[in-house]
Amino acid sequence: MTTRIAPGVGANLLGQHSAERNQEATVYVGGLEPQLSEELLWELFVQAGPLVNVYIPKDRVTGLHLGYGFNEFRSEEDADYAIKVLNMIKIHGKPIRVNKVSQDKKSLDVGANLFIGNLDPDVDEKILYDTFSAFGGIASNPKIMRDPDTGNSRGFGFISYHSFDASDAAIESMTGQYLCNRQITVSYALQERHQRRAPRYSSREAFGCHKSNFPEKQTSYSIRKRPTNCSSS
Known part of the structure; x- marks a missing residue:
């Protein structure tokens, strides 16, 4: 059964859970608007494939989220697909950034x-x-x-x-x-960052992101809505 990390478990995710999380199947989502919730992020990203959990860290003092989150898919293929179709898509008029959390040890940057x-x-x-x-x-x-x-x-x-x-x-x-x-x-600190690649902005409009709008992908599963046992934030 598809499950979702419940709100309020940031310490586990940022600490020990980060080691248990399947890094190859997890994407980092940045540029999130303050009003965007875990539930909304779930509904958007589940269209790319079945999710294991969705988590948006929150500031310990203000209780507001920090503008980024993590989505773990069941497979690396689904994570790659999410990056392909959702990177730089606009939510509330602002493009989000979707990148892979895992690192390729053969191409590690230094410094x-x-x-x-x-x-x-x-x-x-x-x-x-x-x-x-x-x-x-x-x-x-x-x-x-x-x-x-x-x-x-x-x-x-x-x-x-x-x-x-x-x-x-x-x-x-x-x-x-x-x-x-x-x-x-x-x-x-100490070293200059190498020149950044220019950001890629998409003309795709949010929030009309339905499966029918996505590039075709072969899959053996049916898209599932977020389970009803997921608690709200």
Whole structure:
């Protein structure tokens, strides 16, 4: 039976669940409008294939979602298909970005190092890891710079990803977000990001995204609506 991660389990998804999640079948969805819900995201993406779960992280202080989410499909093929037909489609007039969460180890970028500033004193390395590991493979554990005498945080730290796709997603989604009680800054550290590819904008209009509008795909299953036992956010 198709299931969905219930709202309010962000700690599990960002922490231990990220290791259990099928990365090859999971897509990152960025550029989400504040009014977009997990239920709406489910209804849109289930048209590309059966889903295992949908999750949109929320700010711990404000309760508002952070503008991105994760959709795990049953198969890698369905995840690839979702990227093909839904990347840059418009929802409420704004294009969303759909990328693969998994990383190809044969083509890893090097030097995707991020500077994270204006950290709350209560933010530790575990909080940084649990938050930023959602965007991709971590090349080295987060490091918060501390006063050598007191051990107190100096208000900034560093984290390194295996790829620039992951670090780009982290910058786009986390810049200006709150961790504990402070609005953080996220930027590249030490090295310049290689030139970004120009964004691809589609003329497809949201939200009339029905299966009949999608490119034809051979499939042995029928499209299923979100099960009624899924709780609302």
